[in-house]
Amino acid sequence: MGIQGGVTLPDCAMVQFAQVSKTYADGIKALRDVSLEIGAGEFVFIVGPTGAGKTTVLKMIYREETPTRGTVRVEGRDVTRMRPRDVPYLRRRVGVVFQDFRLLPRKTAWENVAFALEVTGTVPPHADGRVMDLLERVGIAARADALPGELSAGEQQRVSIARALVHRPRLLLADEPTGNLDPDTSWDIMQLLRGINADGTTVMVTTHDQTIVNRLRRRVIAMAQGAVVRDDREGVYAGRGGAAAPAVAARGQRGRSAHGAG
């Protein structure tokens, strides 16, 4: 099952960037010649200082941004040349989680997740127990009727993860998902993402959290000034011998990238 209208080859990469560059109208180069490939089922950290282009990479995958040059493929389909009216169907195949959760404040946890089903007109939210199952999966079923304002930051992020999973995506993108959380909560959220990955979903996480990256020992793609500077299997936050030194400086800055929210 692929993106609607597209063909999914069984052996193609989940995400593929081929010489992708992005220059904004004001001349700022967000990405420089980025090429990378992420296989189905992988768990990948993208690390680097604020403004390194991590968020831009994610945005190109769910087509919030398009590259100036190069192609981005998701499940084999070139999303850079996708017609605007096909974009909604891509986004039902790719879940996205943000640092600021982006929950609707006047809707309960359950309603926030159900909203994603409602507005895509795919499944009537009440028709099956999917929303409740998801809340259970992320561990906050007991708080289904609480408004986001009544939930802790960690709980809110769980709701947003449940919402991202509502269309059963094969790819989950998380843009600094622990940026607003304390270390313990961050670890719990990361464990949740790992569990989702263990169930077969490809997960890409941008982060500044050195401790987590170093403890999990997964693939690490380090970026600096819009370029990929390192791509290690079972990598750590900083490169060997401090090769990606600028990344270390960003720790604690709690940054959004220059073109972050939007």
Add this chain to the structure above:
Amino acid sequence: MRYALAEGVQGFARNGLMSAASVVITAVTLLALGAALAVAGALNHVAAVLERQLQVVVYLRPAAGDGEIMSVYDQLARVPDVARIEYVSSQEAARRLEAQLGPQGHFQDVLRRNPLPASFVVTAARPERLRAVAAAARDLPGVDEVRDGGFVLQRLLGVIHAVRLAGTAAGVFLACVALIVIAGTVRLTVFARRAEIEVMRLVGATAWFIRWPFVVEGAVTGACGACGAALAIAAGYALLMRGAAQALPFVPLPGAGEVAFEIVWKLLAWGVLIGTAASLLAVRRYLRV
């Protein structure tokens, strides 16, 4: 769809005062358009009735003999676009006049003779051909006088055209104003709901799903304005009619209900159209992908 309707109406209600302002502006706009339509409609009605009544009357010389009369008939019958020729004898003319004048109209008793000439009443197939028919009849031997009402009709048609043009021009200009005002109001809703719109886009709602509630809001605003305008025009027309019926007793004016019914659909269509266009304008910026 129920979602779009509920959200749209809610958006309309939530904006309270701004929505009311939009409705008023739309109503004023459509009032200009509707008034022009109503006046043009009434004049059209008059013209249509006059057209049906418009005939060329060819009066014959009292001295004209049967042979001459027959030859006039033959000549008239040969004129293109003549649909019908009716011979009205002197006696018939007198009878008709008496019938028109009523019980006191026995003028023949007073005059002791019939002063009315015999005539041919000629109906043209197309009203604009009346003058040509009249011109052709004028030079025939045995013809005394020719009367045609084409001139009045021409003038009336000219007035209708001018009213239509002026009304449309004013309507188009005001429609642009209404468009901008409604777009501004809908944009308030868009702005109030931008977080929701962003989430919708994020989770893969289609552009049309996102647009619908705003389109509903704009259409409701436009429709309310149209209803207001239609009511005002119907009331105004009824008031005018009361005066007009006394001032112009012989002009066949259509009733207020008839006029209102005819234009209310046009106004509704225009109101909904303007409202919808305004909404699409308002959400466009928030939907770029």
